[in-house]
Amino acid sequence: MIALGSDHGGYELKQEVKAHLAGRGLEFRDYGCDGPQSTDYPIYARRVAQAILDGECDRGILICGTGIGISITANRIPGIRAAVCTDCFTAHETRAHNDANILAMGGRVVGAGLALNIVDTFLDTPFSQEERHKRRIAMIDEK
Ligand code: RB5
Numbered sequence: 001m002i003a004l005g006s007d008h009g010g011y012e013l014k015q016e017v018k019a020h021l022a023g024r025g026l027e028f029r030d031y032g033c034d035g036p037q038s039t040d041y042p043i044y045a046r047r048v049a050q051a052i053l054d055g056e057c058d059r060g061i062l063i064c065g066t067g068i069g070i071s072i073t074a075n076r077i078p079g080i081r082a083a084v085c086t087d088c089f090t091a092h093e094t095r096a097h098n099d100a101n102i103l104a105m106g107g108r109v110v111g112a113g114l115a116l117n118i119v120d121t122f123l124d125t126p127f128s129q130e131e132r133h134k135r136r137i138a139m140i141d142e143k
Helices: 008-023 041-053 068-075 088-096 112-124 131-140
Strands: 002-006 028-030 059-064 082-084 102-106
Touching: 002 008, 002 041, 008 028, 008 059, 008 102, 008 112, 041 059, 041 068, 041 102, 059 068, 059 112, 068 082, 068 102, 082 088, 088 112, 102 112
Parallel strands: 002 028, 002 059, 059 102, 082 102
Antiparallel strands: none
């Protein structure tokens, strides 16, 4: 199950992502927002992060205007590793090296064609399971 969330800056691209996931036969839940009206990205970052921490969803996709505000908020929550991606190489590496559990994108930054390729790369790339990457990920949440 994939958790989706956006503010108004990411709403349109989120609709494209939903259609794409449905076309691939992948299940998703939309945690808002529900329209293009101005709203506050931290609400949706927290909802999607919680859905992952609660085990309701395995991965998340968060979209705001730039991908930045929504990923900063998600990354404040221990256990969340949200990566802003504007290209497929980064999307691949953040799964393989960082085991990122949330993809963040900017609806005002990437066009739908590239964004959907980034989504596919993020969803289809497994974590490498390499010890050095596991060690570094464990260090992220160290106090
Ligand atoms: C909203 O105008 C915009 O600030 C927001 O979508 C995001 O880009 C913030 O980082």
